Amino acid sequence: MTTTVTDPQSSALNATQKPGSDDDQEARDAGIDPESYRYWKRAVSAQPPMTPEEIAAVGAVLRRIDARRARRGQR
Numbered sequence: 001m002t003t004t005v006t007d008p009q010s011s012a013l014n015a016t017q018k019p020g021s022d023d024d025q026e027a028r029d030a031g032i033d034p035e036s037y038r039y040w041k042r043a044v045s046a047q048p049p050m051t052p053e054e055i056a057a058v059g060a061v062l063r064r065i066d067a068r069r070a071r072r073g074q075r
Helices: 006-011 021-029 034-045 052-074
Strands: none
Touching: 021 034
């Protein structure tokens, strides 16, 4: 019987990718510090997916924030 052990880190990367390079570019494009981006990406990925109700609640909060900003801008 033959057992093959692979390194999970090496199999997670595409052969043309450099570790972190895509994340760093995505962070720079968004105007975010790449180190902060990597930290929060790991933290968020450890969370369970949001339910449709949670997504709707977040949307409602964002709409209220936008409405408040629009009212302040009109004064």
